[in-house]
Amino acid sequence: MVDNLTTEKKLQNYLDEIEKHDKRNNCINAFIYLNPHAIKQAKEIDKKIKEGIAKSLAGKILAIKSPICVKGLLTSCGSKTLRNYKAPYNAEIIDRLLNEDAIIIGMANMDEFASGSSGETSYFGPTKNPKALELIPGGSSSGPAAAVAANFCDIAIGTDTGGSIRNPASHCGLVGLKPTYSLVSRYGLIDLAMSTDTIGPLTKNVHDAAKILKVISGKDNKDAICQKNIEINLKKIEETPHDITIGILDFKIPNKNIQKLIDDQIEKAIKKYEWKTKKIKIDKIDLAIETYYPIIYVEAFSGTRKLDGRRFGEKIENSCGPEFLRRILGGEEISLAEHGGQYYRKAQNARQIIENEFKNAFKKCDFIICPTVPRLPHKIGGQITVKEMYAYDVLTVPFSLARVPCISIPAGEIDSIPVGMQIACNQFEDEKMLQIARCFEKLNE
């Protein structure tokens, strides 16, 4: 029994909600594919619970973003080219979640190949924001965020390259965690950009995010960069740390109401916990978007060379939508030998500077705080320029470039639309970051 319900009953309730509101009524469109074996698996978990041998995620129902391979399930990346692709093996994180008795309810919608900040670029159609149906839920983990916010599941697993977990978590009123780069194995993740891709949870609270990170993080020999174990102690996360210096990011955003919500939360924390503050300036942060996209364009182009229509799917250039095509054609162009790597090299140079700036900043403060997204979400299908779309990630991209852990937690609402605040710590301080996020969460309980 979990939450007074059996896992099977809980799963059935979620499936009923999905039946009512995912493709009909509210038409959230959070899911691309439901797991046909979920009920059978839930019965097995209930048996384990009864026998007292169930593990830490027994009773938890999870949605999985669609670039993460789940054996036998549709792993489409929200794309036409992989619309019929079933993964022939499990991603490492899926094995770890299943080993802890989690149930996978289905594969969630997403921006095509994780290329978008709005949830509109999917071949399977846009996802709606359950908190404001006419608005975008954010992206690219649009389906995972919408699935949790619409109460279609307990937890979702998303991916974050430049803000793709944190951005939709902010717009949908959830907790969204991007771990330190390389802390979670990417084995079995269909990549967007190998130098910044991460996998993390979207949850209803900080505790669940910590619980998932504890399960999925740690060394994996199948991912060459994933070689470190860190401790995630769930009891320690409940403790309040003392002698803390808050780093307030010196970055002006046009929406003053959003900044005020974050400032109010900081004020409350200072009063309750007696934490100190320091303003943190990051040199070249204003060039983070200009730094990020050349890297993403080149790595997306490189990563899609496998999508040539021979072993699976269709040739990517013949089947993708406008935003992903922009990235791969742009990546192809700037990778040409005649440019001598000038675009990519310039971007890597700037990235190095930004990464070093963050390293120095974390010597002066324990964590950095700022809004997650600088604006409120736009209407689905509304006119928005490429630059405006890329600017959604202006506050998430810098931390991705620096490969540090970040978490977005709810800060409040403006006109009933959720707004998130972002907390970032130094590399591999994921546990400390969760502890601080929990302190902010407790302010509003």
Added chain:
Amino acid sequence: MANEFLNRKLTEKEKEGIKKQAKEIMDNFASKLSEIKKRKKETISEKEFERKEGINNKNFIDKEIMFQNAPNKNEDFIIAEKKKW
């Protein structure tokens, strides 16, 4: 003006336009990055590690599903080339 982001089938003319636009965006970004002159000293040190190879039985690739995904195949192999390259 068509929405820049909603997924749809693109005409050849639209594809040409997108290619041109992508180059313009990259040129614009590169020009802003040109303001950065000096490369700062790198601080990352890559730790060496020994990779353990071997087959994990739980993670074997399911050949049946792999063959279902392939558009061109024979009885026991995927046809990859066939003058398409």
